[in-house]
Amino acid sequence: MDYDLTHRDGQPYVMIPLHEYRAMTKEGLFVRKNLPSLPEEILNALAEKKEHPIKIIRKYRGLTQHALATQAKVSRPFLTEIETGKKNGSIQALKQIAEALGVGVDIVVS
Numbered sequence: 001m002d003y004d005l006t007h008r009d010g011q012p013y014v015m016i017p018l019h020e021y022r023a024m025t026k027e028g029l030f031v032r033k034n035l036p037s038l039p040e041e042i043l044n045a046l047a048e049k050k051e052h053p054i055k056i057i058r059k060y061r062g063l064t065q066h067a068l069a070t071q072a073k074v075s076r077p078f079l080t081e082i083e084t085g086k087k088n089g090s091i092q093a094l095k096q097i098a099e100a101l102g103v104g105v106d107i108v109v110s
Contacts, residue, residue, distance in 0.1 A: 018044070018047060022040065022043070038057070038060070038103075039060075042056060042057070042060050046107070051083075052082070052083045052084070052085065053107055053108050053109070054068075054079070054082060054083055054097055054101070054108050055083045057101045057103060057107070057108070058083075058101065061101060061102070063101075065079050065080060065083070068097065068100055068101070071100035072093070072096040072097045072099070072100040073096055074093050074096060074097065078093070079097070082094075082097075091105075094108055094109060
């Protein structure tokens with residue numbers, strides 16, 4: 001296998017294709033905390049960052065903003081502001097949203 005080497009902030013990184021990384025994680029070669037059990041198309045959408053991760057996972061889970069806000073115990077307008085990038089959301093709010101979505105906080109932080 002041939003991989004690219006790059007440097008960021010003075011540190012070397014090996015770049016591998018996303019599909020190969022996912023195959024390696026499934027084979028147990030890498031262990032990552034809070035690796036969500038989400039289908040590949042959702043993981044790809046998260047990686048593309050075209051929409052906020054909360055919105056992507058919320059839609060995948062079939063939840064409305066109102067339903068997610070209720071489960072996470074946050075207001076729907078506040079959730080909307082987070083999804084649209086107008087507000088970042090507090091750590092506590094992001095924890096509650098992540099828990100309601102069934103993913104780790106690291107997944108919902110964009």
